[in-house]
Amino acid sequence: MRTLGTHLALICLVAAVASCRSDVFYSEYAAVDQHGWRPEDSVCFNVDVDDTVQVYNFLVDIRNHITYPYSNAFLFIGTTFPDGSVARDTMELPLADPTGEWYGKRTGRYVESRYYFRRNARFPMQGTYRFAVTNGLRDSAIVGLSDIGLRIEYSKTY
Numbered sequence: 001m002r003t004l005g006t007h008l009a010l011i012c013l014v015a016a017v018a019s020c021r022s023d024v025f026y027s028e029y030a031a032v033d034q035h036g037w038r039p040e041d042s043v044c045f046n047v048d049v050d051d052t053v054q055v056y057n058f059l060v061d062i063r064n065h066i067t068y069p070y071s072n073a074f075l076f077i078g079t080t081f082p083d084g085s086v087a088r089d090t091m092e093l094p095l096a097d098p099t100g101e102w103y104g105k106r107t108g109r110y111v112e113s114r115y116y117f118r119r120n121a122r123f124p125m126q127g128t129y130r131f132a133v134t135n136g137l138r139d140s141a142i143v144g145l146s147d148i149g150l151r152i153e154y155s156k157t158y
Contacts, residue, residue: 023156025056029063029149036141042078042132045150049082049123055157058118060133061149062093066109068144071096074136075148077117082127090136091117110146120157 030043062073077089093115096102104113123129133148 023153024151025054025154026150026152029061029147031147032135032145033141034143034146036143037135037145038141039135039137042134043148044133045131047129047131047150047152048127049129050126052123052126055120055122055155056118057116057153057155058121059114059116059151059153060091060093061112061114061147061151062095062104062145063110063112063147063149064095064104065144065146066102066106066111068095068111070137070142070144071098071100073142073145076134076136078132078134080130080132082125082129089117091115114151120155 026045026047028045030045032043033041060075060077062075064073072095073093075091075093077091079087079089081087093113094103095111095113102111102113104111131150133150135142135145
């Protein structure tokens with residue numbers, strides 16, 4: 001026979017676990033070619049969506065080596081919807097200030113930065129969305145970027 005204290009402890013535990021919902025709906029990283037990320041090479045993420053009511057924030061994560069030769073990066077993001085339609089975004093990511101100080105979090109020889117590319121948006125239909133991230137710099141191959149990530153968070157704005 002359980003006591004009142006046991007029941008209260010169980011209720012508190014369930015409430016604590018339920019209140020710890022992560023703000024992250026999706027988060028993945030993909031490595032880019034260390035010998036040079038060419039404009040024709042995409043980093044792709046497939047995201048399965050069931051909820052068309054929830055509001056999300058969409059972010060791009062980027063890891064660069066401290067020897068990356070530029071203070072910014074340009075990315076093209078193509079979103080293919082479940083019905084086959086495509087939307088495109090262009091992003092400029094400022095990685096360092098004019099003096100060369102990195103904006104992101106530096107860990108050893110790498111710097112990690114995060115940027116919003118869409119805020120308070122909904123997925124308009126259920127199904128699998130494909131996000132293709134492409135190097136938008138004009139050089140033939142960019143050396144010094146190591147990983148690109150896609151992060152989708154639950155928005156706190158409804």
